[in-house]
Amino acid sequence: MNQICKVLIVDDEILVRQGIKYVLDCEQEGFQIVGEAANGREALNSLLTLQPHIIITDIVMPVMDGEELTRLVKRDYPDTEVIVLSSFSEFHYVRSTFQHGVADYILKPKLEAGALLQVLKKTRERIPGLSGGGPQAETAAQPLDTLLGRMLAGYRLPPESEADVKRQLPHNCFALLGWETLQPVPGGEALNRSSVNAAMTNNATSLGGNNAATSSNARTAYDAASATVTTAITGELDRSVPGRVQCVIPGTEPPGTAFMLVNLEEAHWPELLEAVHRLADTLTGQEVELRLTLSRSFSSLSELAAIRQESYARLQQHRFFRPDQVLLVQVERPEWETPPPKFNLTTFTEQLKRQQLEEAFGDLHQHVDALSRQNDGDVYQFKSFLGNIIFNITNQFSHLPELEEGKYSLFRAIDEAGTAEQAMQILDHYLTRIMELTSSATSAPGGNANMAKLLQYIEEHYAEPLTLTELARHFHFNPSYLSSLFTTHNREGFKEHLNTVRTGKAAELLRAGEAPIAEISSMVGYGDHSYFCKVFKKYTGLSPSGYRRQHYGQE
Structure with missing residues (x-):
């Protein structure tokens, strides 16, 4: 039999990568998709491990584009063939890639399964030892994880493949166990403060995207953490859930997330719940933080794509509002927080007009804190509320040009916040900066109602182990805002x-x-x-x- 031709896909658009992976029956033609990358730097870092014969790459990508990737590949891996994929039809834009020895070029608007397969076959003929590979290749029988990957992406399998999946997953109950590895944000508090200061001076570049080295290191850490988690999960399920079948589904996006399909008898569902809770306890406090989610049970694999979307949405919401909670089980509903009353934007605007900033910002912080504690909170709505508040405040202080110039960078900083706490800190520093710019607040210790309450509370509870965090919790303030408020209005x-x-x-x-x-x-x-x-x-x-x-x- 001929050797399988290994293919690496490089494109910053997830849909393009997923489409190439699952629209084509590559294995039936002697090809195997061995990996994918979102930019040239990620692709280069994976070449030694994956050793692809062919790279399919986009031209326009962040961090490292396709032109530079092609140049470096042909310099360091001259036997690796490159196929360029681009949305740009101007030939001169990709001329340099042909000068570096690119094998072929396809326009995205004209990308079809048949055309791409022809290009792949033609390119394979250029590789010694691979010519003539075809349907008789070793991977004609596709492995279970590949078939489940197609189903997870929403594609229907041919009848023979679907029958093969059913034979390998014989039980009547399914669950999707998802996990996400989190990397700590360097700088923490300082990062948020510098983000706001950068935005206020219209320096958007300081808001900080990942550079090439950071992206590469993060992916390496994610992969290592995922392998550790997979081993831990397998060991726990081996001990606790008899007779179950499990399969890790590859190619999950974004990096750091993964899903395992668990197939078991419905009678063993309680054992699975107990095992997942023990697993969460075991993995708590690891160097690379972990968040787990267990879907509801379902009885048909036709639900797999919908369950995946549902589980991932809950996982992201879980991470945003409850970053310290390791496990979310969808059938275990947490106690509901009492929904806060609708924020009175009219009153808030009137307070801004009257320069009553302490009262306005104090009420705002109490409302935002209540929103952040809602177990059914919506990430998009939460960020939209903060963005709308910044927009309204900026309009009220339109006489301060640096606020107007920096607001769009602040919107982006809020949008990129990974947790509710990070978003709230960005808002806190923005409000503190406004108070500094307007210089409207009195410096007397009792100059506003909130400060008077704080001082009175300290006077009455000084003998207790008081901390800024405890004081903030008592008054429903964010600690960073409370610290800024204290230093602004007290000597x-x-x-x-x-x-x-x-x-x-x-x-x-x-x-x-x-x-x-x-x-x-x-x-x-x-x-x-x-x-x-x-x-x-x-x-x-x-x-x-x-x-x-x-x-x-x-x-």
Whole structure:
């Protein structure tokens, strides 16, 4: 038998890649799709592993285009053939790719299964040892994961292939287990702040897309994490769900997501639920964060594509609103948060006109916080609300040109936010920046109702283990906004003000002369006595014992 001709697809459009993979019966003709990439850099990084005979590549792509990819491939892998795929009909645009030795060129508008197959066959004839490959090739019988991949993409199988799938999946119940590996965002808080500052100065490039190295490293990490997850899932199901059949479905987009079809007897569904929960507990706290989703059970593979769409949508919503929750099971409905009342945009606009920014932004933050806690929240609606708010605020302050110039970059930053928390932080820094620009707020500590409530709460609860996060949760504010609000309207930051209150109360107790110094530290909220002494001396210039001696000496 002839050797299989391996093909790599490179295109930044998912639909094009999926179409080439599943419209063609490549295996029947002696071809095998061994991988895909969204740009030239990803393709180059996979060549050593995949070793394709033919690369089908688009011309116009981010990070690295098809022209540069072709040049580097023909330089470093001269035996690899390249077929150029492009939406541009001008021959001069792709002339340089032919100069580098490209095998053929096809226009996307004229791309048809038959035409592409002819080009592939013609190109295969150029490769020593592959000429004459055809339907008799080794992969004529397509593996289960390939067939399921077609079904997942929404394509119907021919009757003989469908019968083959049914033979390999004999049970009456199916479930789709999906997972997504998350890479931590470098910079965190600083990244969001710099994004807003960049937008305010109309520097869209600083909002940060992935460069080639980042994209490549992320894909490598995703692949490694996916292999680890697959092994862990297989091991857990082997121990817990007897008689089931499972298959990881390849080629899932975007990178970092994967799906496993589990075929089992309906009577074993409880065991599957328990196994998935144990799996989530096991995988919690891994270096590469993981999010799992288990679909509802279904009885027919004809539902596979719809279940996949449903599961992926829930997975993305899950990740956005509940980034710390590892597992989402669709049949386990969480407790519903009480829906917040509709935001009163008229009142909000009137407050902006009257320069009542603290009250307006405080009400806004409480509403956004309530929206972010809705278990049935819609990501698109949440981001649209934030975008509309920024648009309305910018219109109210149209006399500030930097707001108008930067608003579209802010819209993009909100749109690219991976979680509700990230989107809220972008909004927080934007509102803080507006307060700085307008200089409309008074600097007096009690200059607004919100600040007065905060100071009063600290005065009443200073002896408790207060933190900025706890205070924000109590008042339904975002911690970063609360920190900015505190420093804007108080001469001290939160931590400094809390220390001032505590050391003042401690001084009163020291002057009273009744309680031992060791007890006074805990009475004013310090769990560590040595730390209390250090803070007290910093704020008063004396140690607690020295302060008490001085007081008695003055009497």
